[in-house]
Amino acid sequence: MRRIPEVTIRRLTHYLRCIEFIKETGAKILQSKELASFCSISDSLVRRDLSYFGEFGTKGVGYSIDELEKHIKKILGIDRIKKVGLAGVGNIGSALLKFPLKKNGFHIIAAFDIKKELIGKKINGIPVYHEKEIPRIFKEKGLDIGIIAVPQNVAGEVAEKMIKGGVKGILSFALLQCPVSKKIPIRYIEIAAELEILSYEIEKEG
Amino acid sequence: MRRIPEVTIRRLTHYLRCIEFIKETGAKILQSKELASFCSISDSLVRRDLSYFGEFGTKGVGYSIDELEKHIKKILGIDRIKKVGLAGVGNIGSALLKFPLKKNGFHIIAAFDIKKELIGKKINGIPVYHEKEIPRIFKEKGLDIGIIAVPQNVAGEVAEKMIKGGVKGILSFALLQCPVSKKIPIRYIEIAAELEILSYEIEKEG
Numbered sequence: 001m002r003r004i005p006e007v008t009i010r011r012l013t014h015y016l017r018c019i020e021f022i023k024e025t026g027a028k029i030l031q032s033k034e035l036a037s038f039c040s041i042s043d044s045l046v047r048r049d050l051s052y053f054g055e056f057g058t059k060g061v062g063y064s065i066d067e068l069e070k071h072i073k074k075i076l077g078i079d080r081i082k083k084v085g086l087a088g089v090g091n092i093g094s095a096l097l098k099f100p101l102k103k104n105g106f107h108i109i110a111a112f113d114i115k116k117e118l119i120g121k122k123i124n125g126i127p128v129y130h131e132k133e134i135p136r137i138f139k140e141k142g143l144d145i146g147i148i149a150v151p152q153n154v155a156g157e158v159a160e161k162m163i164k165g166g167v168k169g170i171l172s173f174a175l176l177q178c179p180v181s182k183k184i185p186i187r188y189i190e191i192a193a194e195l196e197i198l199s200y201e202i203e204k205e206g
Numbered sequence: 207m208r209r210i211p212e213v214t215i216r217r218l219t220h221y222l223r224c225i226e227f228i229k230e231t232g233a234k235i236l237q238s239k240e241l242a243s244f245c246s247i248s249d250s251l252v253r254r255d256l257s258y259f260g261e262f263g264t265k266g267v268g269y270s271i272d273e274l275e276k277h278i279k280k281i282l283g284i285d286r287i288k289k290v291g292l293a294g295v296g297n298i299g300s301a302l303l304k305f306p307l308k309k310n311g312f313h314i315i316a317a318f319d320i321k322k323e324l325i326g327k328k329i330n331g332i333p334v335y336h337e338k339e340i341p342r343i344f345k346e347k348g349l350d351i352g353i354i355a356v357p358q359n360v361a362g363e364v365a366e367k368m369i370k371g372g373v374k375g376i377l378s379f380a381l382l383q384c385p386v387s388k389k390i391p392i393r394y395i396e397i398a399a400e401l402e403i404l405s406y407e408i409e410k411e412g
Contacts, residue, residue: 003410004406006403009406010403013396013398013399018383020358040382040383075406076403078405082401091300091305092301092305095297095300095301096297098297099397101397101398105405106398106401144408145401145405145408152223168408170404171400171401171404176246177244178246184408184411185407187403189397189400190219192223192310193220193223194377195288196218196219196284196310197282198375198376198391198393199288199311199351199375200210200283203282204209205374
């Protein structure tokens with residue numbers, strides 16, 4: 001497949017948010033200008049993005065919402081379910097266990113922690129295992145994605161355990177301090193960093 | 207102030223994570239190669255980033271951790287406390303109310319929701335108000351930053367309320383669908399999008 005820039009891929013996820021939103025109204029057809037207004041971008045950019053992936057709109061009529069959704073999901077590889085293992089059932093981890101990721105095609109199958117009082121329990125129907133079980137459970141259940149929501153100082157070893165279990169990609173809320181042993185895609189959600197960058201942008205404006 | 211690229215600013219936040227981490231060991235001096243290894247980047251890039259902001263390391267000795275921290279915090283505008291208002295006390299919102307953002311200089315002063323059972327309560331010491339109070343409370347308490355953790359379909363109106371209250375910047379977990387009335391810095395944390403982009407990267411590799 002041709003390499004698509006990350007900004008374009010991110011816009012595709014925004015189009016999905018718009019589709020989810022508009023589907024609730026019962027609509028079947030979507031105009032590029034609706035997508036554009038939802039995402040605060042230009043109409044022509046939307047049309048360029050979508051034409052990039054083949055011709056599937058009808059000029060003057062618009063896009064079939066179902067077809068557009070199917071198409072974007074296929075590009076993003078979420079036309080089939082992705083199985084997720086979550087390490088760290090603290091504040092953020094517990095929130096994620098209750099977060100409606102299923103509707104986006106991400107099913108959290110197992111959670112991991114080291115706190116005795118959590119292990120063996122189920123949270124929102126998801127079983128919690130000890131972190132030392134990560135390699136075994138990831139392998140046995142064929143988990144695709146690992147989410148890391150453990151403290152910074154143990155995030156690296158948790159990542160290595162996931163890799164041992166054959167994880168294909170990681171989303172981490174903690175900065176991994178060392179390069180991991182095997183090259184797989186790793187993305188970060190850095191809450192403190194986003195606030196710090198926002199603070200910088202505020203001061204710069206002021 | 208000279209415009210600094212976002213990648214550099216983000217690296218500064220990573221240096222801060224490293225400093226927090228190393229401070230716990232009681233160290234007073236930090237070498238650029240420790241920062242480099244922590245952030246999985248090259249030693250020369252660290253030195254270039256830091257020299258960019260003036261000369262404050264001593265060749266062969268390293269950087270004073272306290273000075274480096276003070277300096278980076280000043281650049282990021284977090285040398286003084288930033289007051290934060292949080293809208294949406296659901297899964298993510300409640301997690302953020304318990305998240306240790308204070309140690310990064312971000313103090314959540316007030317939370318907002320529409321659920322009757324939450325309004326008037328305190329969570330982790332933080333009072334919860336009705337969302338219609340956003341403009342008044344933001345103004346009265348001089349809140350700098352608004353965090354939006356409400357559902358997608360009301361995120362836009364919540365943003366407008368914050369702007370009415372004089373907010374200086376917004377961090378949103380929901381995509382804001384329309385351009386907001388006043389131009390202020392807005393950053394996003396998109397959990398579903400990050401997983402979708404990760405999924406795309408996994409498929410591309412495979």
